Each structure stands twice: as C-alpha cells, then as structure tokens.
Amino acid sequence: MEIIVAGFLVAIIFITVLLYRQHSRGAAPADDSLSEYPVPKKPARAALLLSKKGPYTLVHDWPRPQISSKEVLIRNRAIGLNPIDWKCVTYGFGVYSIPWISGREAAGVIEEIGAEVRNFRKGDRVWVTSTNYRDNRTSTFQEFIAASPFNVGHLPDFISFDEGATLGVGIVAAAGALFDSLHIPWPQQFEASPPIGTLSPTSPQPSISDQDGKPHGNPDSRPWILIWGASCVTGMMATQLAHQSNLRVLGVASLHNTSQLLGLGAEKVLDRHRPEEVIAEAQELRISLAIDCVGQETATYAARALLTGGKLAYLVKKPKVEVIEKKGLSVTDILIKRFHEDERYGSALVAFVERALVKRTLRPVKYEIIEGGLEAVEEGLRKLSEGGVSGEKLVVKVV
Numbered sequence: 571m572e573i574i575v576a577g578f579l580v581a582i583i584f585i586t587v588l589l590y591r592q593h594s595r596g597a598a599p600a601d602d603s604l605s606e607y608p609v610p611k612k613p614a615r616a617a618l619l620l621s622k623k624g625p626y627t628l629v630h631d632w633p634r635p636q637i638s639s640k641e642v643l644i645r646n647r648a649i650g651l652n653p654i655d656w657k658c659v660t661y662g663f664g665v666y667s668i669p670w671i672s673g674r675e676a677a678g679v680i681e682e683i684g685a686e687v688r689n690f691r692k693g694d695r696v697w698v699t700s701t702n703y704r705d706n707r708t709s710t711f712q713e714f715i716a717a718s719p720f721n722v723g724h725l726p727d728f729i730s731f732d733e734g735a736t737l738g739v740g741i742v743a744a745a746g747a748l749f750d751s752l753h754i755p756w757p758q759q760f761e762a763s764p765p766i767g768t769l770s771p772t773s774p775q776p777s778i779s780d781q782d783g784k785p786h787g788n789p790d791s792r793p794w795i796l797i798w799g800a801s802c803v804t805g806m807m808a809t810q811l812a813h814q815s816n817l818r819v820l821g822v823a824s825l826h827n828t829s830q831l832l833g834l835g836a837e838k839v840l841d842r843h844r845p846e847e848v849i850a851e852a853q854e855l856r857i858s859l860a861i862d863c864v865g866q867e868t869a870t871y872a873a874r875a876l877l878t879g880g881k882l883a884y885l886v887k888k889p890k891v892e893v894i895e896k897k898g899l900s901v902t903d904i905l906i907k908r909f910h911e912d913e914r915y916g917s918a919l920v921a922f923v924e925r926a927l928v929k930r931t932l933r934p935v936k937y938e939i940i941e942g943g944l945e946a947v948e949e950g951l952r953k954l955s956e957g958g959v960s961g962e963k964l965v966v967k968v969v
C-alpha cells in the first residue's frame with residue numbers, strides 16, 4: 571500500500587514539474603494552435619500574450635528582434651499604453667499568432683544600426699511609434715524593438731524617456747487627422763515640404779500664418795475646429811497641432827481638464843456631459859471642421875454641430891449616416907498605417923515632430939507612471955479599459 575501511495579505522489583510531482591516547465595517556457599495553451607516560441611540567442615524580457623484572451627505575462631527569455639540593413643534596434647526605456655492594447659484582447663481582433671506582442675509606442679536608446687541607416691548613432695535618445703501591427707518585432711511591450719528609421723525621432727535632451735513615451739500613437743493619429751484626413755496645411759514653422767498627396771488643392775483651406783507664426787489680420791478671422799474628446803491623448807496632441815496651424819480650438823472634455831487644455835492651445839472648453847450646449851455653441855461659432863476621438867455617439871454630435879458641407883475626421887466610428895447625408899458632410903477616418911507604409915510621409919511627420927519638440931511648439935502630455943516595469947502592463951491596461959484615465963497617458967518604465 572505504501573509503495574502505491576509513494577508511486578502516486580511521485581507521478582503527481584512529475585506531472586506538476588512538467589506543467590510548470592511548459593508554462594515558464596511560455597508555451598501557449600493547447601487551444602491556440604498557432605503556438606511558436608523561438609529559442610533566444612540573446613534573451614530579453616517581454617510582456618506577451620500567451621493566449622488570445624490574455625493576460626499579458628512577463629517572460630525573461632524572449633529573443634531580441636533581428637534587424638535588417640534598413641532598420642535600427644532600440645532598447646526601450648519607457649513605453650506608453652494605448653486603448654488598442656486592451657481592445658485587441660477584449661474584442662478578439664488583431665492578434666495573429668500566439669505568443670503575441672502588443673505595444674505601439676516607446677522611448678529609448680539606439681542599440682544597433684543597420685548598415686544602410688545614416689541618420690542615427692548608437693546611444694541616440696529616441697521616441698518611436700509602431701503602426702505595423704502585424705510585425706511583432708516592432709511591438710513595444712518588450713525590452714528591444716526593431717524599427718524603420720522613418721518611424722523613429724530624436725528626443726531633445728530636455729525631454730525625458732517617460733515624456734517621450736507619451737508621443738507615440740497620439741501624435742501620429744492627431745497629425746493624420748489634421749494634415750492627412752482634413753487637409754489642413756502643415757504649420758508654417760515647418761520648413762520642409764509637406765508629404766506629397768496630403769494636400770488637396772480643391773479643399774477649403776484655413777487661413778495661413780505669416781513668417782513669425784502670427785495670423786494675418788484679425789486673429790478672430792481664423793477658422794474654428796471642434797475637437798470632441800480633447801482630453802484624450804490624441805485630442806491633446808490634436809489641440810496643440812491645430813493651435814500651431816492657426817485654428818481656434820473648441821475642445822469638448824470633462825471640465826476638470828479645462829486649464830490643461832487651455833494651456834495646450836484650446837480657446838474654449840465645453841462640458842462633454844452637455845452635448846446639446848456644445849452643438850449650439852459650435853453652430854453659433856459657425857464651425858466647419860471637426861475631429862472626433864471617442865465613438866459613434868460623439869461623432870454624431872460633432873456632425874450635427876458642423877455647418878452644412880463641413881469636414882469631420884474620426885478615430886473610432888463614423889457618425890450616423892442620416893446626419894452625414896442631411897448635412898452633406900465630408901467624413902474621413904484616419905489612415906494610421908500610412909506612417910509605416912509611406913516612407914516619405916513617415917519621414918516628413920517625424921521631421922515635423924522633431925522640430926516642433928526642439929522649438930517647444932509641441933510638448934509631451936501629462937502622464938502617470940504605472941509602477942512595476944513590464945510586469946505592470948496588464949494592470950495599466952486594466953486601468954485604461956475601466957475608464958480610469960483622464961487627460962493623461964499611462965507609462966510603464968522598462969528598467
């Protein structure tokens with residue numbers, strides 16, 4: 571009898587050890603048939619999805635990405651969290667294999683440079699945005715990432731890595747909404763040519779500033795833009811860019827974010843909980859440009875607020891069709907992947923941001939550090955998904 575019990579115990583211990591080793595190697599659960607876990611030459615840490623349903627799990631033996639001759643390798647020092655990083659798990663999209671890496675933005679240091687790359691040196695401090703969702707090497711929830719140089723910008727010395735990690739998706743999405751979707755001319759201070767194809771000669775253009783950035787004539791003749799969700803990270807970036815483009819910003823947010831938004835260049839901030847008052851004010855101001863950063867309900871409010879024939883760019887969902895048709899609006903989403911698919915566009919946007927940061931006409935947004943390093947990604951995303959973020963970016967340090 572004792573021999574049987576002892577044998578039984580040994581078998582249980584053996585099975586437990588096997589299961590533990592399989593888990594600590596990061597193998598995906600049996601229901602994920604796409605499992606693949608490469609053997610690392612230079613191990614690094616990463617927060618991985620080991621199952622499509624999450625959670626993000628820290629592993630210590632993930633391989634450093636290999637770079638091509640046209641790429642750089644970045645050692646991440648801080649990463650920013652985005653709604654897409656929890657939405658892809660909750661709503662089950664955009665996870666193409668297991669293990670999977672998410673994360674779309676970071677700041678860090680250049681670690682390696684491909685033979686054909688000219689504009690970076692080892693040790694340069696940089697910010698990076700990864701819009702290339704299908705290439706796990708570029709996803710930022712890991713210690714090292716591969717990136718195309720035209721998706722990476724230099725960080726001025728006076729901007730910390732934590733601040734640099736707030737730029738990422740927000741600045742690319744905001745610039746896309748304004749300069750690509752709404753065809754607003756790039757701010758005059760930006761001397762390089764705007765990317766080909768972004769400006770439509772037939773679109774109505776807002777007034778242009780003169781050389782010193784001041785508007786021509788009466789400042790009150792500048793057009794207004796309505797930004798619904800102005801305290802979103804993207805909305806705060808859009809507010810700054812719109813202000814630099816000589817647009818007057820009417821921001822819609824919770825009122826406790828008013829002083830922050832006025833500091834970023836908004837001229838008026840109205841309460842997002844009183845949409846009919848916002849619509850009435852926008853009509854009074856005769857606004858014909860809008861960006862919605864929130865969803866279909868607010869995009870529809872924004873559409874109702876615009877003058878007939880106005881233009882609206884949306885980040886999440888377009889307004890209800892009947893409103894679009896009734897008002898004869900031009901409505902566009904944003905093509906964020908243009909940032910990595912169109913090298914000229916990506917390069918121009920990065921050059922613009924680098925210059926604006928140096929001139930301090932663009933600044934990183936307020937942020938909160940989620941303590942605990944890469945292991946804290948899951949906690950940070952939970953906070954983001956539960957609506958626990960207002961007028962700030964969540965940042966995780968990679969230490």
Ligand SMILES: NC(=O)c1ccc[n+]([C@@H]2O[C@H](COP(=O)([O-])OP(=O)(O)OC[C@H]3O[C@@H](n4cnc5c(N)ncnc54)[C@H](OP(=O)(O)O)[C@@H]3O)[C@@H](O)[C@H]2O)c1
Pocket residue numbers: 652653654739740743798799800801802803804805822823824825827842863864868884885886904906954959960961962
């Ligand atoms: N299409 C794309 O390529 C693309 C790119 C970037 C982002 N996005 C999407 O755009 C959305 C915004 O992203 P984000 O990172 O900028 O968001 P975020 O900073 O995480 O958004 C948080 C903010 O949402 C605001 N908010 C929530 N409900 C609102 C409402 N009804 N009206 C006005 N403001 C509201 C809150 O404002 P208060 O605290 O002031 O109330 C809060 O400051 C997300 O859904 C994201 O997935 C899409």
